[in-house]
Amino acid sequence: AQSVTQPDIHITVSEGASLELRCNYSYGATPYLFWYVQSPGQGLQLLLKYFSGDTLVQGIKGFEAEFKRSQSSFNLRKPSVHWSDAAEYFCAGNSGGSNYKLTFGKGTLLTVNP
Amino acid sequence: GAVVSQHPSRVICKSGTSVKIECRSLDFQATTMFWYRQFPKKSLMLMATSNEGSKATYEQGVEKDKFLINHASLTLSTLTVTSAHPEDSSFYICSAPWTSGSKEQFFGPGTRLTVL
Numbered sequence: 001a002q003s004v005t006q007p008d009i010h011i012t013v014s015e016g017a018s019l020e021l022r023c024n025y026s027y028g029a030t031p032y033l034f035w036y037v038q039s040p041g042q043g044l045q046l047l048l049k050y051f052s053g054d055t056l057v058q059g060i061k062g063f064e065a066e067f068k069r070s071q072s073s074f075n076l077r078k079p080s081v082h083w084s085d086a087a088e089y090f091c092a093g094n095s096g097g098s099n100y101k102l103t104f105g106k107g108t109l110l111t112v113n114p
Numbered sequence: 115g116a117v118v119s120q121h122p123s124r125v126i127c128k129s130g131t132s133v134k135i136e137c138r139s140l141d142f143q144a145t146t147m148f149w150y151r152q153f154p155k156k157s158l159m160l161m162a163t164s165n166e167g168s169k170a171t172y173e174q175g176v177e178k179d180k181f182l183i184n185h186a187s188l189t190l191s192t193l194t195v196t197s198a199h200p201e202d203s204s205f206y207i208c209s210a211p212w213t214s215g216s217k218e219q220f221f222g223p224g225t226r227l228t229v230l
Contacts, residue, residue, distance in 0.1 A: 034218075036221070041224070041226065042223055042224065043118075043222050043223040043224045044209075044221040049217075090157065090158070100146060100148070100163075106157045107156075109155075
C-alpha cells in the first residue's frame, strides 16, 4: 500500500541549529512528494515539492529537501532554524497519473528553543 | 500562489443542527476540490473528493449522508455537516489543485467546528 511515514513525532532544536525532518515513502513508482508546514489553527503552506529531475529541491523560507530513491526518503533540511519555524510539518505523497489524492505522514512537531 | 479561502473560519453549533462550510478558489478554477478532516495533534484524513457537476467521491468509512458535498461551480465547493454531534467537532480543511493536470494542491485556512 502507498504510504508516507514520518518517524519523528516531535523534535526540539535550538535557534540557529541545523534541522533535518525525516520522511520515508512507499510507492510502486517514483511518487510526487511534498513538504507542507502548518502553524496552529491554520491551513497548510507548501514548502517545496519534488516531481522529477534534480533530487535536491529548494523551497521557501530557506528549506531544502533531498530525494533519495535508494533510501525511499525525502528529508527536509534547514541549515539554521529560526524561532518562527516552530510549527507542524507534514510530508505528503501522490502516486501520479490521474490520481490527485495526497497521502500525508502523521506530522512532526518542531519546537525551537531560544 | 493560488489562494483558497474557507468560510467560516470558526463555528460553534448545537447538537442536532446542520453546518455549512464553504471552500472557494479565489483566482483559479477548480473542477476538483478535496475535503480533509484533522483531529487535534493528528494528520489530515481525506474525507472526499468534490467534483464540479457530478457527485462527490467519498473515502471508505465516511458517511456521505452525514457529510454532504456540493460543487456548484468551478470556484465553490460546500461541505454540510448534517445533524452535527459533538464527535463531529474537528478542523476541516479543503484543498484544490492549481490546474486540472497539476499535482500541487493549495489548501484553505481551515474551519474549526465545535458542536456543543
